[in-house]
Amino acid sequence: MQKTHLKLIIWALLLALTLAGAWVVVSGSANLLASFERGAEPASALNIVPNVPPDLHVALSWAADDADSGRQIDPLTRSQIESVYIRAWLQINLSYQKGEPHGLTTYFTGPSLAEVSAAVRRTHSDGFSIEQADTAHHLQLHLSSAEGSIVAFTDHDATVVHVIRDAKGTIISVEETRADYDVVMLLENGLWHVRHWVRRAATEADNRPIAPACPGCARVDGTGLRVDGTPFAVAGINYYPQATPWDTFWPQYDPAVIDRDLSRIKGLGLNTIRIFVPYEQFGGPHVDPIMRDRLSDLLDRAEAQNLKLIVTLFDFRGDYSLLHWADADRQLETLLTYFAGHPAILAWDLKNEPDLDDARVGGQIVDTWLRHIALLARSYDPNHILTIGWSSPTAAVRLVGQVDMVQFHYYAPVAELATGYVALRHAAPDKPLLLGEFGLPTWNTVFPNGHTEAEQATYYAALLSRLQHLDPSTGHLAWTLYDFARVPATVAGRWPWQTGPQAYLGIIRTDGSEKPAAALLAPGANLTIAPLPIWARLLKPFWLLMLGATLVEIVGLAWAFDREIRKRRGAAAPMHPHP
Amino acid sequence: MTGCTRTLAQPTPTLSGTLNLRAPAAIAAGQPVTLVVERSDAPDGMIVTLVMEGSYGPLLSRAPFQAGRAEFQIPATDTQVAGLVTLVAHAAAAEGRAELTINPGQPVDPVTPLVGPHSVIADGAHWGSVVAIPFDSFGNPVAEGTPLQFRIRRPDGSPETFSASVTHLLAWRRISSSTHAGRTTISVTAGDAHGPDANLIETPGWPGPFSLNASPSNLPADGRQFVTLRTDPITDVYGNQMLDGTLITFVAETPGGQPRLIPAYTIDGVAEAQLQAPSEPGTVTVRATLYGVESTALLIVFAPGLAVGAFPVTVSIDHATGTMSIVVGPLLAALGQFVPNGTLAQITLIGPDGTTYQREAETLGGLARLTLRRSELVSGNYQIKIDIGTGVGQTNFSVP
Numbered sequence: 001m002q003k004t005h006l007k008l009i010i011w012a013l014l015l016a017l018t019l020a021g022a023w024v025v026v027s028g029s030a031n032l033l034a035s036f037e038r039g040a041e042p043a044s045a046l047n048i049v050p051n052v053p054p055d056l057h058v059a060l061s062w063a064a065d066d067a068d069s070g071r072q073i074d075p076l077t078r079s080q081i082e083s084v085y086i087r088a089w090l091q092i093n094l095s096y097q098k099g100e101p102h103g104l105t106t107y108f109t110g111p112s113l114a115e116v117s118a119a120v121r122r123t124h125s126d127g128f129s130i131e132q133a134d135t136a137h138h139l140q141l142h143l144s145s146a147e148g149s150i151v152a153f154t155d156h157d158a159t160v161v162h163v164i165r166d167a168k169g170t171i172i173s174v175e176e177t178r179a180d181y182d183v184v185m186l187l188e189n190g191l192w193h194v195r196h197w198v199r200r201a202a203t204e205a206d207n208r209p210i211a212p213a214c215p216g217c218a219r220v221d222g223t224g225l226r227v228d229g230t231p232f233a234v235a236g237i238n239y240y241p242q243a244t245p246w247d248t249f250w251p252q253y254d255p256a257v258i259d260r261d262l263s264r265i266k267g268l269g270l271n272t273i274r275i276f277v278p279y280e281q282f283g284g285p286h287v288d289p290i291m292r293d294r295l296s297d298l299l300d301r302a303e304a305q306n307l308k309l310i311v312t313l314f315d316f317r318g319d320y321s322l323l324h325w326a327d328a329d330r331q332l333e334t335l336l337t338y339f340a341g342h343p344a345i346l347a348w349d350l351k352n353e354p355d356l357d358d359a360r361v362g363g364q365i366v367d368t369w370l371r372h373i374a375l376l377a378r379s380y381d382p383n384h385i386l387t388i389g390w391s392s393p394t395a396a397v398r399l400v401g402q403v404d405m406v407q408f409h410y411y412a413p414v415a416e417l418a419t420g421y422v423a424l425r426h427a428a429p430d431k432p433l434l435l436g437e438f439g440l441p442t443w444n445t446v447f448p449n450g451h452t453e454a455e456q457a458t459y460y461a462a463l464l465s466r467l468q469h470l471d472p473s474t475g476h477l478a479w480t481l482y483d484f485a486r487v488p489a490t491v492a493g494r495w496p497w498q499t500g501p502q503a504y505l506g507i508i509r510t511d512g513s514e515k516p517a518a519a520l521l522a523p524g525a526n527l528t529i530a531p532l533p534i535w536a537r538l539l540k541p542f543w544l545l546m547l548g549a550t551l552v553e554i555v556g557l558a559w560a561f562d563r564e565i566r567k568r569r570g571a572a573a574p575m576h577p578h579p
Numbered sequence: 580m581t582g583c584t585r586t587l588a589q590p591t592p593t594l595s596g597t598l599n600l601r602a603p604a605a606i607a608a609g610q611p612v613t614l615v616v617e618r619s620d621a622p623d624g625m626i627v628t629l630v631m632e633g634s635y636g637p638l639l640s641r642a643p644f645q646a647g648r649a650e651f652q653i654p655a656t657d658t659q660v661a662g663l664v665t666l667v668a669h670a671a672a673a674e675g676r677a678e679l680t681i682n683p684g685q686p687v688d689p690v691t692p693l694v695g696p697h698s699v700i701a702d703g704a705h706w707g708s709v710v711a712i713p714f715d716s717f718g719n720p721v722a723e724g725t726p727l728q729f730r731i732r733r734p735d736g737s738p739e740t741f742s743a744s745v746t747h748l749l750a751w752r753r754i755s756s757s758t759h760a761g762r763t764t765i766s767v768t769a770g771d772a773h774g775p776d777a778n779l780i781e782t783p784g785w786p787g788p789f790s791l792n793a794s795p796s797n798l799p800a801d802g803r804q805f806v807t808l809r810t811d812p813i814t815d816v817y818g819n820q821m822l823d824g825t826l827i828t829f830v831a832e833t834p835g836g837q838p839r840l841i842p843a844y845t846i847d848g849v850a851e852a853q854l855q856a857p858s859e860p861g862t863v864t865v866r867a868t869l870y871g872v873e874s875t876a877l878l879i880v881f882a883p884g885l886a887v888g889a890f891p892v893t894v895s896i897d898h899a900t901g902t903m904s905i906v907v908g909p910l911l912a913a914l915g916q917f918v919p920n921g922t923l924a925q926i927t928l929i930g931p932d933g934t935t936y937q938r939e940a941e942t943l944g945g946l947a948r949l950t951l952r953r954s955e956l957v958s959g960n961y962q963i964k965i966d967i968g969t970g971v972g973q974t975n976f977s978v979p
Contacts, residue, residue, distance in 0.1 A: 070753070071708075111714070114718070115660055122638065123636070142747045145695050146708035147696035152747045152749055153747075154747060164637060173637075175630065179663060182747050184720070184747075184748050196712065199634040201663055
């Protein structure tokens with residue numbers, strides 16, 4: 001009986017295996033056949049070339065055509081001209097990058113082809129290299145000939161940036177130039193070609209968008225600010241939600257958390273928060289409407305609580321390569337034109353601590369990019385204040401002329417503040433100054449440089465007192481509202497001594513309770529704090545560990561010394577003869 | 580706060596601030612120029628780099644300071660491209676700026692008029708344009724405001740002259756058509772510079788009303804002969820004949836029939852086409868169209884053209900061969916002549932039980948013959964009817 005059962009089981013297993021094998025063979029054959037049947041997408045056979053390369057985000061707009069521009073130009077022809085013109089510039093840029101004329105014959109003809117090719121060759125043969133990019137074109141049509149094979153237009157205020165390096169790679173020049181270009185294009189062999197272009201002094205095209213009015217926006221008044229005509233002293237905090245800081249803030253945006261946090265900030269007596277817009281998370285050149293709406297929601301909620309925001313743009317964007325400048329321009333354009341009328345925005349902070357990119361990119365390039373962005377920002381949004389979040393007062397001297405409010409960050413000893421501040425005030429005598437970040441971490445572990453919450457409060461009180469003494473109109477924002485349980489490695493690194501201080505810079509602990517420093521930030525807060533006794537500075541895990549280690553070492557040394565003495569004494573004692 | 584990054588030590592510049600860059604405001608294309616950079620406290624030997632951003636990109640030169648002065652001798656070969664040149668001099672951290680405009684030279688041969696389109700309608704309303712892009716000896720478009728003279732000879736020989744100034748690198752004018760079709764010749768001069776001419780063909784405009792005629796107009800409906808259809812000379816409203824080779828479509832419609840489209844081309848304003856006479860008498864309506872303009876209708880009456888009157892029908896049975904012959908004729912046309920060979924006679928047999936049989940027979944020598952097998956027919960009395968044109972013949976016979 002058992003044998004019969006065993007046979008049945010074996011047969012059942014064999015049957016199941018056979019069925020499974022058959023299924024695998026049939027489905028595999030079917031998939032193979034289906035794969036052969038599928039073939040390419042029919043549309044791919046058409047090889048439709050996009051008007052401009054999809055990753056090229058150079059701005060191109062048309063002003064009104066001349067009153068008499070000959071033949072009425074049709075939209076298709078206009079788009080073809082746009083395409084060729086913008087690709088012609090790109091091809092020049094690529095040719096400079098390659099150091100030889102590359103693909104220019106597709107877009108240039110006659111004298112312009114000869115001249116542009118010669119210019120590229122000359123630069124290379126002279127031992128220089130040029131990186132060049134165009135970022136904006138504003139075209140105005142003057143003529144479309146009756147048969148539609150000649151067009152003449154002016155490219156107003158064309159923006160071209162270049163970096164020139166010598167044979168060793170040393171930067172010689174970083175320039176952004178603006179000029180008009182009178183251009184004649186001919187239709188040859190069915191394709192438009194640039195036949196002539198002549199550079200002229202820049203004139204502005206009359207097609208700039210008009211920003212909406214913003215009567216509630218903050219205004220600069222001498223070295224101070226005004227909101228609705230009333231002096232406004234910035235007293236605020238840099239902000240991330242506690243559970244979702246840095247790279248998790250916007251993807252996990254929670255309006256309820258925002259409301260709760262804004263109420264708490266308001267409860268601390270603060271009037272401003274500084275937030276960050278990560279460039280990539282917001283979609284790069286194509287701003288993600290979901291992220292834009294989240295920013296809009298945050299602004300609306302802040303407005304409802306009568307809080308102002310400093311919105312820091314291009315966070316974690318470290319790419320300064322010229323060909324990608326236009327990408328950043330598009331994000332700037334989208335955000336600033338969208339929020340130009342929002343009264344909750346105190347200022348656009350164009351970049352956080354850009355001077356830290358100097359070593360990697362070169363200060364000239366960083367400065368030129370910031371000038372470029374500042375100029376664009378003013379055209380997209382003339383209502384709001386512009387600032388740049390420099391990492392120190394020394395760095396903030398740069399580009400004072402480009403911003404409305406000079407912002408610096410400060411994490412150094414209080415005693416050193418005055419020197420940098422006075423120099424900065426000297427460089428910007430008539431502009432508001434803002435301490436955009438300051439702080440002292442309360443990460444107090446066995447690693448060195450730990451601080452207690454009392455030390456943090458002492459530092460805040462001393463710094464703010466010093467600042468008030470130097471210039472009572474200077475606003476301040478502490479870093480940051482919360483301590484965080486997690487700090488992304490992209491912020492400060494991955495080692496504990498790197499992430500630890502970043503995680504404990506808040507004025508509210510991870511359990512939600514306030515540190516002593518939280519009471520010091522509101523306008524008019526009492527900054528008088530009893531000085532810490534010296535022993536209090538030593539009662540830290542690191543020093544206690546050091547003390548313990550020292551004691552252990554001393555005891556160990558004493559023991560070893562004693563042992564050695566005993567050993568020597570034993571060796572020196574006279575040998576007693578055995579009885 | 581994004582953490583701290585080590586900042587590389589920047590080389591301490593030995594010079595900062597502003598350099599005095601002296602340059603003329605403007606020079607002529609191809610003219611050498613000396614640019615001077617000055618800074619009294621500049622150390623001797625310090626290199627000044629001069630970037631000259633012109634129409635087609637930057638050009639770089641280097642020169643050392645000597646006694647607070649660095650001189651750049653820019654050769655004529657580097658100033659041939661016209662346009663605004665932004666000059667930026669760099670020495671350590673010091674910088675100086677100036678602008679230099681390179682003006683194009685005088686226009687040189689050839690000054691080519693670019694005319695388009697190649698032809699316009701000579702109706703006084705349509706227009707073409709003539710564009711000229713005069714350039715100097717280095718290929719630069721000449722200066723803004725340079726006057727150009729355009730000279731035109733119209734198809735009727737009348738001359739016209741007008742001037743235009745160079746604006747945005749070129750000069751252009753509209754050329755309105757005249758009302759005379761033909762060739763308009765255009766030339767342009769800029770100062771002493773000349774060039775080839777260009778032509779604008781002024782073509783006749785939309786045709787005016789026109790009519791048709793037919794020759795001969797009284798053909799019989801014999802399905803064989805042709806009528807020549809011809810338009811009157813077709814002109815536009817200004818009397819310009821249509822260009823030779825203009826396509827015209829004649830449309831002939833018979834009552835109840837499909838319209839026939841006959842293409843033709845004009846020669847000296849006239850188009851001709853051949854219309855074959857229908858087999859059936861009646862009226863054919865003919866129109867001609869070109870460019871959507873339709874002629875007046877021409878009615879052509881085709882009189883009965885085949886056999887007329889009654890004609891004899893003979894039926895004979897050959898018992899030996901078992902065949903039956905039907906001979907119709909002689910079939911005569913209107914003038915008493917035989918109908919053309921090959922004319923089809925429609926023969927209808929109505930059998931004793933009312934069954935109808937249709938047959939056709941071609942005529943030859945005025946007679947139409949039809950042979951039937953006796954075995955195909957049932958016994959009884961038959962009626963036979965023959966129709967050719969308007970002629971009719973009929974008879975009865977019996978099949979035993």
